[in-house]
Amino acid sequence: MSLRQLFSGSADADSTPVGEAEPDSLVAGWIGRTEFKLWILTIVVMLVDVLLTIHGLSLGLRERNPIARVAFESAGPLGLFGLKLMAVVVGLSCRRLCPDRATILIPVILLIPSAIAVGVNSALIAVTLG
Known part of the structure; x- marks a missing residue:
C-alpha cells in the first residue's frame, strides 16, 4: 500500500473510472489530495521546528516545553x-477514527503549534544572534 493510498483510505484509490464518480467521491478526492499536501507540510514544519530547537539549545536557550525538555x-x-x-x-492512527470529511483537520491541528514554534524559535535565535 502506498502512502497516497493510506491517506485515501483504500487500496483501490484510483480505480473509479473517469465520469462515473459520485459527487461525494469528488469531494473525497479533493480532500485526499489536499490532506496529503497538508501532511507533507506538517512533517516539514515539524522537522524545521526540531532543527531550530536544537540550534537554539546549542546557543544556550532553554527548552520551555517540559515534555520536550525531558526528551x-x-x-x-x-x-x-x-x-x-x-x-x-x-x-x-486517529485518522481512521474520524469521519472522512474531518480527517483533513488532523494535520492542521498538528501543523498550527509546530508553525507557531518555528516562529518563536526563529525570533529567539535572531535576538540571541543579533
Missing part, C-alpha cells in the same frame, strides 16, 4: 525527533 535531556536530538514522530503516528 532532549534523556535522548538528545533523537528525543525531539521521536516526539514529533509519535505525534505523526498518533495523528495517522
